[in-house]
Amino acid sequence: MTGKPLHDYSIAEAGKMLREGKVTSVELTKHALDRIAALDGAINSFILVTTERALSDAETADADFAGGIDKGPMQGIPYALKDIYDTAGIPSTCHSKLRVDVVPEADCVVEQAFKAQGGVMLGKLATHEFAIGGPSFDLPFPPARNPWNPEHIPGGSSSGSGAAVAAGFMRMAMGSDTGGSIRGPAAYCGTVGLKPTYGLLSRRGIFPLSYTLDHAGPLAWTVEDCAIAMDAITAYDPLDPGSADVPKPDYLGGLDKGVAGLKIGMPRHWYEKAEGASPETVKAIDDAAQVLAKLGAEIETIELPEYDLFNACGRVIMFSEAFAIHEQDYQTRPLDYGLLTYMRMTLGAFITAADLTQAMRLRRELAQAVNAKLKSYDAIVCASSLAPAPRFADMPVGMPANWPIHTMPFNVTGNPAMSIPTGFSASGLPLSMQIAGKAFDEPTILRIGAAFEAATQLYTKRPSFELAQAA
Amino acid sequence: MATQPDDTALMQEFDVFAARAGLEIPPDRKETLFLGFKDLRKMLAVIRQPRTAAAEPAGTYSLDTITRSV
Numbered sequence A: 001m002t003g004k005p006l007h008d009y010s011i012a013e014a015g016k017m018l019r020e021g022k023v024t025s026v027e028l029t030k031h032a033l034d035r036i037a038a039l040d041g042a043i044n045s046f047i048l049v050t051t052e053r054a055l056s057d058a059e060t061a062d063a064d065f066a067g068g069i070d071k072g073p074m075q076g077i078p079y080a081l082k083d084i085y086d087t088a089g090i091p092s093t094c095h096s097k098l099r100v101d102v103v104p105e106a107d108c109v110v111e112q113a114f115k116a117q118g119g120v121m122l123g124k125l126a127t128h129e130f131a132i133g134g135p136s137f138d139l140p141f142p143p144a145r146n147p148w149n150p151e152h153i154p155g156g157s158s159s160g161s162g163a164a165v166a167a168g169f170m171r172m173a174m175g176s177d178t179g180g181s182i183r184g185p186a187a188y189c190g191t192v193g194l195k196p197t198y199g200l201l202s203r204r205g206i207f208p209l210s211y212t213l214d215h216a217g218p219l220a221w222t223v224e225d226c227a228i229a230m231d232a233i234t235a236y237d238p239l240d241p242g243s244a245d246v247p248k249p250d251y252l253g254g255l256d257k258g259v260a261g262l263k264i265g266m267p268r269h270w271y272e273k274a275e276g277a278s279p280e281t282v283k284a285i286d287d288a289a290q291v292l293a294k295l296g297a298e299i300e301t302i303e304l305p306e307y308d309l310f311n312a313c314g315r316v317i318m319f320s321e322a323f324a325i326h327e328q329d330y331q332t333r334p335l336d337y338g339l340l341t342y343m344r345m346t347l348g349a350f351i352t353a354a355d356l357t358q359a360m361r362l363r364r365e366l367a368q369a370v371n372a373k374l375k376s377y378d379a380i381v382c383a384s385s386l387a388p389a390p391r392f393a394d395m396p397v398g399m400p401a402n403w404p405i406h407t408m409p410f411n412v413t414g415n416p417a418m419s420i421p422t423g424f425s426a427s428g429l430p431l432s433m434q435i436a437g438k439a440f441d442e443p444t445i446l447r448i449g450a451a452f453e454a455a456t457q458l459y460t461k462r463p464s465f466e467l468a469q470a471a
Numbered sequence B: 001m002a003t004q005p006d007d008t009a010l011m012q013e014f015d016v017f018a019a020r021a022g023l024e025i026p027p028d029r030k031e032t033l034f035l036g037f038k039d040l041r042k043m044l045a046v047i048r049q050p051r052t053a054a055a056e057p058a059g060t061y062s063l064d065t066i067t068r069s070v
Helices: A011-020 A025-043 A051-066 A109-116 A159-166 A183-189 A223-233 A279-294 A307-332 A339-350 A353-373 A409-413 A442-456 A465-470 B007-020 B027-047 B063-067
Strands: A046-049 A078-082 A120-125 A172-177 A192-195 A215-220 A263-266 A298-301 A379-382 A417-424 A430-437
Touching (some): A011 A223, A025 A046, A025 A159, A025 A465, A046 A159, A172 A192, A172 A223, A183 A215, A183 A417, A183 A430, A192 A223, A192 A442, A215 A223, A279 A379, A279 A417, A307 A353, A339 B027, A417 A442, A430 A442
Parallel strands (some): A078 A120
Antiparallel strands (some): A046 A120, A172 A215
16 A cells, blocks of 8 residues: 555555455445544534444455455445435435335345445435435434535535545445436535436436436546446346436546547536626636647537526426425425425425426427537536535525526436536635536546546545544 | 516415415415425426427437437
């Protein structure tokens, strides 16, 4: 081992050391567990740390290595799951009073894959209640906080996933994304966050928020970590009605190919003059585009349908589907939901069948418009968020139309989209951009992200909250 | 685009929707939820624009059309 702490080794580096016998999975896991025990009190990223399970997984991985059994790049690597992922024999609460005692009998498909490939499950991570209501202080568990500044939110709803990865508790954690719940926390916490193409990852065993908008996906410290996780869990699932029976993309093969010759479109009208857009965020995206241009990409400003159309379309569908899922509990035990969940999800009760049909028609138009543009461009670069993470004290109870997370378009269209750090605000909070691509062309957006990441090396900077914690 | 009704009319609409959905909205939550309802009404106006005949939902839930629609 060299001098850097174990959590700063990438999944690939740790995997190499595991295979060379320079570190054991138990050492990696104990390091992670110690770090969580020392620091998570400041950011509340975990709902449940599964210490015994993690150490058991690690011992199994080490025994397999010793026996010449290699199940793949995730063997012996610690990870964690948003607490809407079902885990057999382990509570899966959705961060809600309504499910605080729920212990699933079976693993979700994603967890089955990690388990089969020898991963080490550290525990279950905080979320906004049912992936929509938060950050909240009226739930059975406290809200996760942003490790870059715990007075600020980490984003949501995969709040614990973003906070935990940024804090260095693990290199990769799973989240879910219905309107931006992977890319938002990634943007606010300075991690990579990938919402894959709709249908690429199985959602079976993950508690739904909105059937036609939900996506599973990883939040990771680097693009490569993200690609490795995707490789481990991509598989057609005939029992998930949305699952796509397509060849598994080669996520890793193109990471070092650079961006020379790629044509990237930027719908600047979506964000540069939007209400709440911070000059720092816009400048950081422009600077990132300059970096990509210097690396050989061709950057052009493009026009797409207005952002508000995507936002309205996605929200009408999301509120409708979410309320349909929760209708009975809203009628019989509404006060068991947290206030923010109640204020947001109840809106689904006020949408008519005609409204939903119009949203579905609009969805078709918007998907066509984006896919038509992507016939001429390899990728789209735009904002993930209009501004850095706000303070808890500044969060609204409802979900105003000018929500700063600008990720809904690619939930509506189903295209893959990734948030990646672009730098830091003057106040020290992460800034970000979003890279979106053609359906099932995750390799191209990972390739663009990897090139930008290699050029900027932003992943070398970690939050210093541990110093504040120690003080 | 249709103009938004006044608050009195909107509150009547709000109450009808809530009753139809079988919801008993706690009095201390009603005012904030009503603000959300008004925002939602504005969004619903946004999506109710003229569409072409091709913009219909039959293909919306097909992967081929969601993800590769053109």
